[in-house]
Amino acid sequence: MRAMTSFRYIGAKRRAKEHPRFVSGRGRFVADIALPGMKHVALVASPHASARIVSIKIEKALAAPGVLYVLTGEEFCANTDSLAIGVDAPKVTRFALAKDVVRYAGEWVAAVVADSRALAEDAAERIEVEYEPLPHVIDPEAALKADAPLVHPAHGSNLLYHRTFVWGPVEEAFANAEHKIAFRAVWGRSATVPIETFGVAAQWDAGTGILDIWASIQMPKFPDQVARALRFPGNAVRVHHDVDVGGSYGVKRGLKHAVLVGYLTKTLGVPVRFIEDRLENLRGGDMQGPDRFFDMQLAFDTDGAIRAMKIRAVDDVGAYAGRSPFQLGKPVTAICGPYAIGAIEYEPTSVMTNKTPQEAVRGFGQSPTNFAIERAIDRVARHLGMDSIEVRKRNFIRKDQFPYTIPSGSTYDSGDYHAVLDKTLAAIDYGSLVRARDEVRRSGRLAGIGIASCLEPSGGNSAFEVLMNPKNENTTWMDSCLVRVDLSGAITGVINNSSAGQGHESLVSTVLGEILERDPETIRVVRADSLTALPSNSPVGSRMAIMLGGAAAGAAKTIKETLTAIAAHNFECSPEDLEYHDGSVNVKGASSKKFSWDQLVEIAHRKFHKLPPGLEPGLQAKFVWEVPTGGALPTPEGRIQIYPCYAFEAHVVLVEIDPDTGKPMIRRYVCGHDCGVMINPDIVHGMTYGGIAHGIGAALYEKFAYTEDGQLASGTFMDYLIPSAMEVPALAIVDHCTPSPLTTFGQKGSGEAGYLGAPAAIANAVNDALDPLGASIDALPISHLAIWSAIGARKGAAST
Amino acid sequence: MSETLHAVSVEVNGRPRSARVPARLSLVDWLREDLFLTGTHVGCEHGICGACSVMLDGQPVRACLMYVVQAHGHRVTTVEGLAKPDGSMSVLQDSFCETHGLQCGYCTPGMLIATQALLNSNPDPTEAQIRDAIGGNLCRCTGYQQIVEAVQLAAERMAKEAK
Amino acid sequence: MLATHGESAKLLAGGQSLVPMMAMRLVRPGWLVDINEIAVLKFVAVEKDVARTGACTRQCVVERDEALAARVPLLRQALKWVGHIQTRNRGTVGGSLAHADPCAELPLVAQVLGARMLLRSAKGARTLEAEKFFSGPMATSARPDECLEEIHWPAWSWRRTGSAFTEISVRHGDFAMVSAAAQVAIDGDGRCVRAAFGVGGAGGTPLAFPKIAARLVGTRLDDAAVSDAAHAAAAETQPGSDLHASAEYRRHLAGVLAARALREARERARSL
Structure with a gap:
């Protein structure tokens, strides 16, 4: 195993290369891209959750000042192809503009192109759409019933995906276990909701036949999918990756936006830009997140050993599906969490309803699943009257068991879960934390301690695709780097994707500096566009430290070998007789006999x-x-290695609740984190802090709520409640390092850290607080109202 | 119908700017689209996220909730105006870099405006005061931790420089 | 302007509520009259029994005014809960009152203190008590041709006067689910000589409870009396339900918060 001190630059404090441009206001976001003669788009959206479009009258809009064009679904769908769907459901077609029917409130019906966004909005108001409302369905369980209105009648049902996986002797374990529990855990519909909405600017060049696209994008194979939908060859679409993305955490996949704008610029011959406003983003941007319930069953013994677990997960993807059903697939790679549970049944069910479609959210289904598993662990402890820490430790995979293969076929690379949890408990001074909680309780208020431990599968090998769609044989999730040393001797790393704050320029310069022994400050990192890029699968699935870091290291090693070969040729010796040092190559034992860089x-x-x-x-x-360990297809039972590396986190949190109002307040928060070797600790910590804050939102505040008539009730930032600095408390992180044996430097992924365990930890804390009252809450987000209702409307509370 | 234009004169980052603008043009759109000061960002256009924060006569305000015509005769400072006179980063900007007080950079200009305004009126803020000052600026990347640290660091450094 | 264009014209003060509604195209005035540069609408004048504020006085100015805070402390206490520093720097006192959001803080203060609104039109001026001014959710009795010019905040003369404002919102700075404000005066023996309190967010307008408050006069404002008053008040509320709070929850919060505000106000009075 590598000790962190053996590195020159990796693991050291280093300012991010990206920061100076952002703090000086010189970032280049998509809304900053101004092309000469550029036109702007406004949309007309459906007011109905489900309706037939009877007619669309556009004449008044076309006559409005500054209007260039009005596009409806009729024309658009005739001239473009459906966006790809991940699972095998070819009749669930999806276009940027609705044709004939609308399937959710907010779905785009027409697009206006005008000289300015304001004029386009003025004109959009003059478009008259006549609708005939149709029955709709909002509740996923109702959608599964035989008489439910069908979101896509051609598909034949609202069921998009269903399979029951049985890995190991589940029924036998349930028959023999001393105890069983069953409960339902509900994850509310929330998402990452970056502060920058999605945007795209595009310019068709009839001279070259190239469609140039600038977009706030974070999506694998985006250029290919845009080209396919537009019926273009792949080399007619050039996506520019040197656009700063104002946050994404998974959701910035505006495929429909890009196809729409691409079609408009091609049709009109002028550059076109569409920047979502916040209302469009929340409602019709198709970027909501998992909306899921889990029916959990556990079989366990009196000593706390968990023998088997059954998980039925029903996920409401909304009215259309791209990759979102796969968010039920990724959890297969860590389906038992950090626990040695020998038999698992997993029944993922993906359902369509008349809601806004969901998109990838940080962790890709992992955080909801962790929440369900960690609630289950606490419930096992409560059932047995055991300390939940003891139950966790009793079931943790031990350090000496790695590499450890779980029932679903994935092998965990490394870890030391006991050590990290112990370190975390020590950091928060668990004994005093318990005393603090009890002190609060004695004062008449409610307080609870929440613990959650979970894994972050990392390395972004999306083998859930082949698991969930037998027609898909995509088994490679490669990433790449090009390293150039120019005539002046300066080093440039070329990467193949855009970034949304993950610090890829810092990552690559540090890795190149490490291998080539050159100061990272002097190394530039630039982004190829999609026509000049090497293959990449973009920064998803906590993969870039592993995959881009690994690719950069691989390229740098080749440079090093080349330099050594040149020296060997000129010294007329073997490369083995030479050593590389600070960029020069000298004969071993004769440091003066050298070629300089x-x-x-x-x-x-x-x-x-x-x-x-x-x-x-x-x-x-x-x-x-x-991807290391990647490349395989699943076994017939659905066993498969999905992600290669497994980071671990343990959260400990103290929550206090005002019993008279139900208001929760997070008083202490410590997260223990082991993602192997950290390339840049500040960046890892930053993402972890941010992930925790995001998890606090999912646990207590954020929800895309729908009314019974299918309207989004939280369509502004006044109702979709992102936590501010007043809700997020001071956070502390405790590092631990168990290197991965699979990666270049021992690194694991960390982009989803914090978010994966925070909702579970907070839910466990709230439940610990409610426990003395005999109340519990297993549905997120846990609103003030939900807590107050659980406490019970105590009369006379005003006198306390 | 072409929109009526109104003459405005606004001092932006120390420089007098004059323009003829429609009444409905927001201050943030004018700064971004007409003056090409794209450092100020648009996040919600309904006054919640704080990404569009600028200083108006030295006080932080939301530029999405003001029309340019309302800024007539006033002083506006954007993130582009925070640098030192020689163009180098201010102590606060440098402190954000040092503590990794940003990731994607989208909320950052608003955070810098809010916290610079805080430090201008309160050079030695407590953590609670810092959180209150950025309570109206949403960030989705950082969990605010390293932003708070950046402001604390800047306050320390400014105190040392003042000595 | 208002006389000519009537309901199609809107006055724009700080714009912290109206501008977002226009940005979302929920409100589309034919005419928008900016009153921000009208100097006579921007002042704070503290007099013997009353503090006067111009309608277009910024909330941050009111918040920082020490003389005002000494005479009508409830204003500063309430403003700490209003939005964020950026919105208080633009938002105005009169704008908030005229917007008449039943969850907003300043309308509640006006209702509890019995503030008087000076309304002016081309035809002349009139004064309306807060109770008459607030007519419903986001609605006032001001006529379309009237402009809110001044607000007169009664200042109590008892030496031992205490006040308090509290609220519950999901996030800090958001509109309250429920808010409560109270002001009490006690004599040298600690007996209540005057009390006023009310709750916001629990009905179509901010609510004050003068009759229930009158029952506190003569008591020592002990916890039981306060609790009784708060519960009596809560029982009178008819809150609505929304995404974040049910009617039942709001009514409960009205009682809890009214009691808290009264107790806190009492403690301030006792400390004087």
Whole structure:
């Protein structure tokens, strides 16, 4: 195992390369892209959850000042193809503009193009759409009933995906276990809701036949999918990755936005930009998140050992599906959490309703699943009268059991769960925390301690695709890096994706500096566009430290080997006789007998006569890396290795509740975190803090709520409640390092950290607080109202 | 119907700017679209997220909730106006870089405006005062932790510089 | 302007509520009259029994005014709950009152203290008590041609006067689910000589309970008396339900918060 101190730059405090441009107001976000002659889009959205479009009258809009064009679904659907759907449901087609019917309130019906956004909005108000309302369904269980209105009648039912996986002797374990519990855990519909909405600008060049796209995008295979929907060859779409993305955490996948704007610029011959406003973003932007309930059953013994677990997960994807049903698939890779549970039954069910479609959310289904599992652990402890810490430790996979293969076929690479939990408890001084809680309780208020431990599967190998769709044989999730050393000897790393705050420029410069032993400050990192890029699957699934870091390291090693080969050729010796040091290459044991960096670069670029035979002139190297452990198809029982690396986190939190109002307040928060070797600790910590805050939102505040008639009730920031600095308390992180044996430096992923365990920890804390009253809440978000209702409307509370 | 235009004169980052604008043009749209000061961002356009914060006569306000015509005769400071006179980063900007007080950078200009205004009136704020000052600025990346640390660091450094 | 255009014209004060509604195209005035640069609408004048504020006085100015805080402390106490520093820097006192959101803080203060609104039109001026001014959710009795010019906040003369404002919102700075304000005066023996309290968010307008408050006069404002008054008040409320709070929850909160505000006001009075 590698000790962190053996690195020169990795793990050291280092300012992010990206920061100076942002703090000076020089970021370049999509709304900052102004193209000459650019036109703007406003949309007409459906007011109905389900309706037939009887007619659309556009004449008044076309006559409005500054209006260039009005596009409806009739024209758009005839000239573009449906967006891809992940699971095998070919009749569930999806276009940016509705044709014939609308399937959710907020669905786009028409697009107006005008000189300014304000004029386009003025004109959009003049479009008259006549609707004939149709029956709708909002509740996923109702949607599964035989007589439910069908969201997509051509599909034949509202069921999009269903399978029952049985891994191991589940029924036997349930028959033999000393105890069983069953309960339902409900995860409310929430999402990542970045502060920047989605936006896209596009320009069709009839001269070159290229569609240029600038978008706030975070999505694998985005250029390919845009091209397919527009019926273009892939090389006619050029997505620019040098657009700063104002937060994403999974959701910025505006495929329909990009196809719409791409079609408009192609049709009109002028650049077109569409930036969602916040109302469009929340309602019709198709970026809501998992909306799920879990029917949990556990079989366990009196000593706390959990023998088997059954999970039925029903997820409401809304009216259309892209990749969102796969959010039921990723949890397969860590289906028993950090626990050695020998038999698992998992029944994922994906349902369509007349709600806004859901998109990928940080963790891709992992956080809801962790919430259900961690609630289950606390319920087991309560059932047995055991300390929940003891139940966790009793069932944790032990350090000496790694690599450890779980029933669903994924092998966990490494970990030390007991050590991290102990460290976390020590950091928060658990004994005093318990005393603090009891002190609050004695004062007549409610208080609870919440603990959650969970895994962050990382490395972004999306093998849930092949697991959930037998027609899909995509088994590679490669990523790449190109490293160039120019004539001046300066190093440039070329990456192939846009970033949304993850610090990829910092990551790559640090890794290149580490391998090439050059100061990362001097290393530039730029982004190829999609026509010049190497293959990439974009920053999803906590993969970039592993995959981009690994690719950058691979390319840098090739540069190092090339430099050594040049030196060996000129010294007429074997490369084994040489050593690389700070960019120069010298003969072992003779440090003065060396070629400097500048000399080697000079030879590579200008002195072909000094190059070893067969070596390309110039100095650059690419490296394309397949995800470690990736590449396989599932077994017939659905066993598969999905993600390669498993980071671990343990959360301990103290929540206080005002018994008269139900108001919860987070008093203490410590998160223990082991993501192996951290390349940049500030960046890892930052994402973890942010993930915790996001998890606090999912636990207590955020919900896309719908009325019975299918209207989004939380369509503004006054009702969709993102926690502010007043709701998020001071947070503390305790680091631990169990390196991954699978990665270049021992790193694991961390982009989803914090968010994966926070909702579970807070829910457990609220339940610990309610426990003395005999009350419990297993549905998120836990609103003030829900807490007050659980406490019971105590008369006379005003006198307390 | 073409919109009536109104003459405005506004001092933006120390520079007098004049324009003829429609009454409904928001201050943030004018700064971004006409003056190309794109550092000020739009997040919600209904006054909740704080991404569009600028200083009006030295006080932080939401630029999405003001029309340009209302800024006539006033001083506006945007994130582009926070740098030192030589163009280098202010102590606060540098402190945000040092503590990793930002990730995607989208809320950052608003955070800088809010916290610079705080430090201007209260050079030694408590953590609670810092949180209160940014309570109207939403950030989705940082969990606010490293932003609070940045302001604390800036306050310390400014106190040292003042000595 | 208002006389000419009537209901199609809207006055724009701080714009912290009206502008978002226009941005969402929920409100579309034909004419928008900006009153922000009218100097005579921006002042704070503290007199013997009354404090006067111009309608377009910024909330931050009122919040920082020490003389005002000494005479009508409830204003500063309430403003701490209003939005955020950025919105208080633009938001105005009169704008908040004229907007008449039943969950907003300043309308509740006006209702509890019995503030008087000076309304002016081209035809002349008139004064309306808060109770008559607030006519329903986001609605006032001001006529379309009238402009709110001044607000007169009664200042109590008892030396031992205490006041308090409290509220519950999901997030800090949001509109309250329920808010409560109270002001009490006690004599040298600690007996209540005057009391006023009310709750916001529990009906179509902010509510004050003068008759229930009158029952506190003569008591020592002990917890039982306070609790009785708060519960009597809560029982009179008819709150609505929304995403964040049911009617029943709101009514419960009205009782809890009214009691808290009264107790806190009492403690302030006792400390004087």
